[in-house]
Each structure stands twice: as C-alpha cells, then as structure tokens.
C-alpha cells in the first residue's frame with residue numbers, strides 16, 4: 189500500500205517564507221534571497237517527507253503566494269491590465285508579475301489593481317480568483333511546475349508527484365469578467381494546454397503520477413459541469429497515455445457525483461474519508477478494479493491525533509474488497525491547513541499534547557498505520573491508550589456542562605415577547621432619535637495600544653499600569669463620541685487583541701499554541717485557538733470594561749461580545765463530538781456573560797456573528813441543518829435577557845439573499861451589516877423579505893482610508909429609507925474600525941452623524 193501525501197504547509201516552520209516575501213515587497217530583501225528562502229522551505233519539506241517514508245511525495249504544492257494564482261500563471265490566464273507588467277517581464281522577472289497579480293502594482297506611474305481573493309471552499313485559506321474573458325486563450329506561460337519537478341527529482345533522487353489543480357476545478361474557481369458566456373465552455377480551449385503540460389512532465393522529467401485536484405467533484409455540479417469532467421479526462425487519457433492521473437477530491441463526499449468520478453478514465457482516485465467515511469462502501473462497488481483508490485483517513489483540516497481504530501476499520505474494509513496493491517493511504521486533503529510541527533510546542537501540557545498531531549506528526553501516522561497493518565501491535569496499543577485518556581480525561585469532560593447542554597429546550601432559545609412587543613418597550617426606554625447612530629465596536633488599535641499590550645505581556649508593565657492606560661484610552665474615546673454626537677456609544681475594545689482570542693483566553697476548554705500558524709492568504713498566517721474540551725466560563729469576561737465605560741457616560745453604552753458560531757468557526761474544534769454540541773457549549777458561556785452584563789446595568793448587548801456564513805456546508809442539501817443549529821446557538825446566547833434589554837448582532841459579508849430567513853430567525857433586536865460597497869443593493873433582500881427587526885446598513889466602507897462625504901451617506905440613507913420602515917433603520921459604518929487611523933475615523937464619523945441629522949430633517 190503506497191503512502192500518498194497531497195501537499196505540505198509552505199510558510200516554513202518559523203514562517204520563514206512570510207518574512208522573506210514581506211522583505212522582498214518592502215525592498216529590503218533581494219530576489220536572490222527570496223528564492224533562497226523558498227528553496228530552503230521546499231527542500232526541508234521534501235527531506236521531511238522522504239524521511240517519513242512517503243512514497244508519493246508532492247511537488248509544486250509549494251507556492252510563493254497561492255496555488256491557484258500559480259495555475260493562472262502556468263496557463264497564461266493573465267488579465268489584460270497586467271500587460272505593461274508582462275511586457276516588462278523581460279527586464280523584471282516573472283515573480284514581479286506574479287506578485288502584481290496578487291497584490292496590485294503601483295510603480296513607475298502605473299496603478300494596477302490586484303486580482304480578487306476569496307475563500308478556498310470551507311477553509312480559512314483564501315485564493316486568488318482567476319479572471320476569464322469570452323475569448324480567453326490559454327498557453328503554457330510559467331515554467332514553475334517544471335522547475336520544481338526537476339529540482340525535487342534531483343533532491344529526492346526519485347520522481348516526485350507534481351500537483352496541479354485539475355482543469356474543471358480551475359475554471360470553476362474563476363469568474364467571468366464579461367457577459368455572454370459560461371466559463372465552463374472554456375474547457376475545450378483549456379484541456380490542450382493541460383495535455384502539453386502533462387506530456388512535458390512525462391517526457392522531460394519521467395514523471396509517473398500527477399495529482400490533479402478536483403475538489404469540485406465533491407460539490408453540487410450542473411449537467412454541463414459534469415459533462416466537462418467527462419470531456420476533459422477522456423481527452424487527457426487519450427492524449428497522455430503514459431501518465432498516471434491521480435484524480436483528487438476532498439472536503440466532502442462525492443455523493444451524487446460518485447458514478448461520474450468512478451467512471452472517469454484515470455489511474456487513481458483520492459477520496460476524503462474523514463469528512464465522508466460513509467462513501468467508502470459505495471466507491472468500493474463502483475470503482476473499476478484497476479483504478480488505485482487513495483484512502484484519505486488522516487484529517488488534514490485539524491490538529492488531532494488520528495484514531496487508528498477508526499482508520500483501520502476503513503482500511504480493512506478496502507483491503508478486503510480490493511487487496512493492498514491498488515490502495516494508497518493518505519491524509520484527507522493537503523496538510524496546508526494544519527500547523528507544521530507539534531514538537532515546537534514546548535509549553536503544551538503533556539496530556540493534551542498526547543492527543544494532538546500537526547503536519548509532521550500526520551506523516552508519521554501514515555507510517556504507523558502501515559506498520560500496524562503489517563503486525564506492529566504496540567503502536568496500536570499506544571494509540572488506543574491516547575484515545576482512551578481523551579475519552580475519559582477530566583481535563584476535557586465536565587459533567588455539569590454536558591448536563592446543561594442536554595437540558596436545553598426551545599424556551600432557552602426564545603425571547604419572552606415577540607419583537608414587535610419588545611420594540612415598543614425598548615423605544616420607550618431608550619428614547620433615541622430616528623436613524624440612531626452607532627459604531628460596530630472597535631476603534632483604531634494604534635501602535636501605542638499594541639505596544640502597551642506587548643509590554644504588559646512581557647511583564648514590563650504591571651496589571652495596574654496596563655489597566656490605567658486602557659482606562660484612559662477608553663475615557664478619551666467616550667468623550668470624543670459624545671462630542672461627535674453619536675447616539676449609542678461603544679467602549680472601543682482597546683483591551684482586546686483579537687475578537688476570538690480574547691474570549692478563548694478566558695474560557696475553559698481552550699488552549700493556545702505558540703507556533704500553530706496556518707496560512708490564511710499570501711504571507712498572512714493565523715494561529716487559531718484550540719477548543720479541546722468542554723467549554724465553560726469561570727468568571728465574567730467583559731463586565732469590568734463595559735461597566736467602567738457605562739459609568740463614564742450618560743449615553744447608552746453597548747456591551748460587546750463575540751458570538752458562539754464565530755468563536756467555533758475561527759478555532760480548531762474538537763473532533764470527538766458534533767460541532768453543534770460545541771456550539772451549544774459556547775452559546776451557554778456567552779449567555780452567562782450576557783446575563784452578567786445585563787445585571788451590571790448594560791442595556792444594549794451586541795453579539796457579533798461575522799462568521800455564520802463561513803460555516804455553511806459546501807453541499808446545498810446540508811445547509812438547512814447547519815443553519816438550524818447555528819441560529820439556535822446564537823439564540824441561546826441571546827435569549828436570557830428581559831424584553832427591555834436590546835440585543836444587537838453584527839455580520840460583515842456581502843451576501844444575504846440565500847440565508848435571509850435564517851438571519852431573521854436569529855431575532856436580534858438590531859443587526860448591523862456590511863452594505864456600503866454594494867450601494868445598499870443588499871438591503872433589497874431584506875426589504876423583499878420584509879425583514880421585521882431593526883437594521884443598520886453600513887453607510888461607509890471601513891476597508892479604505894477614504895473619508896466619505898455627508899452627501900454620499902445621505903444618499904445611501906435615503907435608499908435605505910425607501911426600502912425599509914424608517915423607524916427600523918440605524919446608521920453605522922460597515923464594520924469595526926480597528927484597522928483605521930484616528931484622523932480618518934473621526935472625520936468619517938463626524939460626516940456620518942451629520943448625514944443622519946440631515947436624514948432626520950427630511951422625514
């Protein structure tokens with residue numbers, strides 16, 4: 189049984205590539221030095237995989253920025269606006285064109301925008317979206333895949349397995365940049381270029397296997413898209429008879445595409461048996477006996493040790509049907525989504541550590557599973573023991589938390605009175621003007637504030653010194669908001685590093701790694717908290733700051749919390765219970781904080797849920813079930829308060845049409861959303877649905893330093909008032925202001941308040 193790896197993290201164990209890229213962009217590092225850093229990361233990865241006994245070692249999984257952008261360059265799909273940079277490639281280098289596409293190009297009098305970026309399926313990785321025109325042409329442009337294949341072959345002393353995104357997935361990842369065609373129609377122009385690439389890999393580098401990633405085979409497909417798969421793979425098989433294609437799927441089950449996938453003329457098929465173990469039996473029936481089946485049994489999306497018993501069950505099933513010779517064993521997907529090496533975590537408690545595996549450890553798990561199949565019983569015993577301690581450890585299991593979740597009823601997720609009633613009570617209490625103004629929570633996190641926190645963490649500042657400085661920043665902000673004339677104030681979130689980490693650090697059941705970085709996009713990495721055990725809240729988390737802030741103003745001060753679904757979505761989540769159960773535990777912890785804020789006299793409490801949409805399952809059939817439990821978790825967190833207490837929520841993505849009913853079901857008294865970039869178009873969905881509760885459509889884009897004029901915000905407010913009842917409309921920016929500077933923030937909010945006043949006069 190061959191050991192197959194799909195891809196390896198590429199920022200380097202100490203984020204070496206991040207530093208090198210950023211140095212190159214800043215002009216402080218030479219191109220040579222950048223390439224050297226890249227080579228070192230690549231070679232270290234190859235060495236590691238070679239040492240781990242991986243049979244199919246991937247190459248071209250490395251990327252300086254993004255593997256989809258690599259494909260666009262390989263296939264010559266370079267948008268026209270980069271022509272000045274392309275023609276300059278002779279003088280510059282391909283890498284400058286590449287980074288121009290990723291990040292924009294502002295040089296030598298040129299100002300060219302970057303390509304768009306979007307989420308890679310349901311991960312937190314973001315890719316650069318290919319752009320297609322109706323008459324799009326493709327040709328081999330970049331030689332990166334050939335160079336990396338050659339270098340890897342030389343380094344390993346054997347042929348590596350080049351990784352490419354398959355032709356259908358490549359097209360589906362992209363976007364039409366003009367009307368009048370469907371990008372899938374480009375498949376006939378695209379396939380010949382793939383044929384050339386594959387043949388060149390085979391002829392020049394004697395490559396045996398090539399991995400073509402086609403995760404779209406595990407998504408909902410139209411008949412035309414299914415047909416594109418048949419067409420592309422038949423053509424490749426016919427014209428590249430000497431190459432073995434390993435058709436690679438992940439992130440979901442093949443489902444209704446199983447027959448299609450099993451019928452494609454390829455040498456191997458990889459499936460994700462972590463997300464979708466149930467698909468194995470059907471595949472064993474459908475897949476022709478000569479096709480090698482790669483069994484993705486090790487979770488490439490998480491940091492947990494593999495449960496060997498569970499994997500062996502799947503492996504045994506496959507071996508019984510097909511024998512060992514045409515099976516491979518593999519991680520479920522590329523290890524890109526896991527941190528590098530658990531050994532770098534010197535501060536983790538031994539017991540917890542024994543339940544975890546990062547990328548390097550996952551390679552070892554492939555070996556261990558194979559050794560166990562060959563009769564090594566002690567490895568299995570050790571794994572069983574780790575699993576057993578995890579099932580029973582008092583570190584993880586808190587019977588009270590479990591009992592509380594089990595006892596939840598519909599009543600816990602329901603406010604006392606319906607919204608219409610609450611609105612009357614709340615309006616009587618708050619006495620706000622029409623079109624009340626507010627902000628989303630954070631204010632500029634300037635270098636001062638960040639340095640303050642860094643010094644406090646290092647011990648250079650005492651707790652009292654740190655809090656004094658935060659208090660001063662908070663009071664200054666309150667005074668400024670009063671002078672500015674905002675109606676509902678916030679405390680500014682100066683005490684928070686990050687909206688998830690801040691809560692995770694105060695909740696039980698969370699841990700933080702020192703080096704658990706994963707790539708988010710380009711050189712940007714995130715270090716998600718780990719939810720390893722039952723979650724509960726030992727003490728108040730935000731009451732101190734909200735109470736302090738409310739005590740310093742006569743105006744209403746919003747309490748500010750992160751919602752349960754967002755905390756879940758931006759963490760590594762335990763895999764020993766359904767996500768919905770963990771969501772409910774988080775919901776109860778937030779609910780307790782909501783109750784504590786209410787008790788402390790806070791009358792408005794905002795529970796941010798910017799990540800609800802990110803959790804949407806990839807397949808339409810699974811979406812309703814997710815939205816049900818996600819909305820319930822939010823409602824549990826919010827429903828303990830009296831009618832007169834106003835619950836706000838905030839979401840910042842620009843698509844609501846398909847989930848508007850669920851957003852309404854959250855039943856927040858006020859929702860603030862991102863709308864300014866779409867000129868209020870998004871509000872139409874809310875209007876069409878007769879969204880019943882109050883809503884604050886963002887009137888200016890906080891992603892840009894630009895200060896919007898009073899007039900343009902007035903226009904947006906007029907549009908909003910034409911779509912929704914005036915008494916339901918709030919006025920606020922699109923999102924939090926923590927990435928902005930003070931001068932632009934102040935100017936923009938002053939204009940916003942003026943726009944709201946002007947709008948009031950007109951009613």
Ligand code: GLN
Pocket residue numbers: 628629630681687748796798838839840923924925926
């Ligand atoms: N309250 C948070 C802030 O203002 C919300 C951030 C977000 O939606 N991502 O920063």
Ligand code: ZN
Pocket residue numbers: 628798838839840922923924
């Ligand atoms: Zn936001």
